[in-house]
Amino acid sequence: MDTSAVHRYLDQHERDSLDTLFTLLRQPSISAQDTGVKECAELLAGLMRARGIETEVVPTPTQPVVFGRLDCGDPKAFTLICYGHYDVQPPEPLELWKSPPFAPTVRDGVIYGRGTGDNKGQLIAHVLAAQAWLQAAGRVPINLRFVFEGEEESGSRSLGWFIERHAERLRADLVYVSDGGLHASGRPVISLGNRGIQGITLVARGADRDNHSGNKGGVAPNPVWMLVHVLASMVDPDGHVRVAGFYDGVRPVGDVEKAMMAELDYDPVALGATMGLPRVDMDAETYYRRIMLEPYFNISGIASGYVGQGSKTIIPGTAECRIDIRLVADQDCEDVLAKVRRHVAGVDPRVEVLARGFGTMQPHRTSPTHPALPAVKRAIEAVRGVAPLVMPCTGGSLPNAVWPRLLGVSVLDVPYANADENNHAPNENITVERFLNGPHVSAQVFAELAAMAAG
Ligand SMILES: [Zn+2]
Numbered sequence: 001m002d003t004s005a006v007h008r009y010l011d012q013h014e015r016d017s018l019d020t021l022f023t024l025l026r027q028p029s030i031s032a033q034d035t036g037v038k039e040c041a042e043l044l045a046g047l048m049r050a051r052g053i054e055t056e057v058v059p060t061p062t063q064p065v066v067f068g069r070l071d072c073g074d075p076k077a078f079t080l081i082c083y084g085h086y087d088v089q090p091p092e093p094l095e096l097w098k099s100p101p102f103a104p105t106v107r108d109g110v111i112y113g114r115g116t117g118d119n120k121g122q123l124i125a126h127v128l129a130a131q132a133w134l135q136a137a138g139r140v141p142i143n144l145r146f147v148f149e150g151e152e153e154s155g156s157r158s159l160g161w162f163i164e165r166h167a168e169r170l171r172a173d174l175v176y177v178s179d180g181g182l183h184a185s186g187r188p189v190i191s192l193g194n195r196g197i198q199g200i201t202l203v204a205r206g207a208d209r210d211n212h213s214g215n216k217g218g219v220a221p222n223p224v225w226m227l228v229h230v231l232a233s234m235v236d237p238d239g240h241v242r243v244a245g246f247y248d249g250v251r252p253v254g255d256v257e258k259a260m261m262a263e264l265d266y267d268p269v270a271l272g273a274t275m276g277l278p279r280v281d282m283d284a285e286t287y288y289r290r291i292m293l294e295p296y297f298n299i300s301g302i303a304s305g306y307v308g309q310g311s312k313t314i315i316p317g318t319a320e321c322r323i324d325i326r327l328v329a330d331q332d333c334e335d336v337l338a339k340v341r342r343h344v345a346g347v348d349p350r351v352e353v354l355a356r357g358f359g360t361m362q363p364h365r366t367s368p369t370h371p372a373l374p375a376v377k378r379a380i381e382a383v384r385g386v387a388p389l390v391m392p393c394t395g396g397s398l399p400n401a402v403w404p405r406l407l408g409v410s411v412l413d414v415p416y417a418n419a420d421e422n423n424h425a426p427n428e429n430i431t432v433e434r435f436l437n438g439p440h441v442s443a444q445v446f447a448e449l450a451a452m453a454a455g
Contacts, residue, residue: 001447005136010128010439017128017436018111020047024086024120025104025113031087031154037063041150044086047124051131053146058166060158063087063150067166070130070144078453079143079172080446081409083400084123084179085152088115089424096426112429117421121430122178123148125416125438132443141450145172155359156399163406173453174372175403176445178438180396180415181423183389185265188380188441190373191413193365193393194400195295196327198336199358202227202344203320204351210305210314223319224304226348231299231321233347234340241297243343249331253293256368257392261288264389292393296326300357322357328393329365364401365393366410375452376412379444383437388414416441 010017024047029040041057041064048055048068055068066086091101091114099105104113115121126146133140147170149159163170183189204223211220235241266284280287290296304319306312325336341353366373368390380388400411416438422428 001141001451003444003447006129006132006443006447007440009132009136010436010443013132014436017124017439018432020128021111021116021121021124021435022104023047024124025115026102028102029087029115029150030090031063031151032090037087037150040086041066044148048127048146051127052134053127053130053144055146058162060162062158063154065150065158065162066146066148067169068127068144068146068148069169070134070140070146072140072143072450075143077141077143078174078449079145080449081145081147081170081172081175081403082123082126082442083147083149083175083177083403083411084126085119085149086115086123087150087153088118088120089153091426093426098427101426101428106432109432110429111432111435112427114428116428116430116435117181117417118423118428119152119179121435122416122438125178125435126176126442128439129442129446132439133446141446142453144446145170152399155361156402159399160402160406163402167407170407172407172409174449175400175409175411176376176442177398177400177411177413178416178442179398179413180394181417181419181421182415182434183264184419186419187386188384188388189391189415190376190380190388191391191394191415192368192370193292193329194361194363194398194413195292195393195395196331196333196361196363196401197358197397198325198327198333198360199356200323200325200337200340201320201354201356202230202323202351203318203354204230204348205318206315207317210317213313213315216315220315221350222315223350224316226351227302227304227319227321230344230347230351234343235297239296241295243336243339245339246295246336249329249335250295251293251329251365253289257293258285260368260390260392261285261292264288264391291395292391293328295328295331298324298326300324324358326395326397327363329363331363333360333362361397361399362401362405363397364404364411366404366412368392370410370412372410372412372449372452375448376414376445379448380414380441382448383440383444414441414445
């Protein structure tokens, strides 16, 4: 399929692409603070309609989904859902921004602003690619659906609700997501999955107040000890989780995954530096297996008693602990939560287990033999001139599992931002080069999927 006219159109309209992005970036859309999200939905829908995409702002119990559709003229053609999110993280702390978060600014070839990388600068690539196809070829080569949600940064509360109610309109062959950054080496990446997350808060209560540890020591219950015993019973010193059935759903690591991990470069000193350690003390396979394909039971905070200046000899009244369990396919959040509840009740029923702290996202992994994978690889290589790294999974959590779980459709994540995009932090950015490259990749992906479907 000759795509040169489409790429030429994108090259000739770089100014328009940048203007479109800047319009979107100037509209705050902070889901955590409910600031400007609905306005941003309307703005995005308007930008899509102006580019020939039939677009609706669909209300949900929380933030609206911007849903667009563009048909190629053949209902039996390959149908791709492009998923992204138009909401952003809160911009605070404002004093650390070199230019205001919602006044996009270019410095040395880099666009700074909240949402540049995460995710406005990436989702709009799919829209610009569709526009280029319409303008240069008169139609898009596959059927396109656009699902842009307004609360990914707040746990995608209504994405599942939306998908369940609109399943008919969301019939598709593949979900395509561009979020996150390229590999630190600059190599493009295809990620086949994400770890999930289950947040848990443990609360241990003793007396209804702090007590004198001399006068009441040995009589009043100490909730910190309760918590310590419960925590120690759940995880071995080597990190192995002792909650019964915890590993039941974990998908075994196959030869394909091992081969993929062997492709990823590994520098124990450089990786150590990214986390403030002199070096990482393990071999490459262990490192990637632990981050990508094994669950992790994390304690992210413990609070109780007094550790301020001087001393205060108390038996604290309460102790609290936040846990985030990173899950892998095919573990299930609810199942793991139930097993943790059962375990804690067996060790110390006075410790309360609350499903609270970080929300919930299911883990997910697309098969490395998915038929669309070679087509997407070819598209990236054609545009970037270098083959992408295929990661069996990435360590962080995204809401992507809703697609296979609710619609039975697989997901491929192809990040378009630079690795140092500073997402969620001050001075979030995307380089002009990376931003302008995104629509070329999307446009080529549409072509390769069409060619694949045509056999
Ligand atoms: Zn984000």
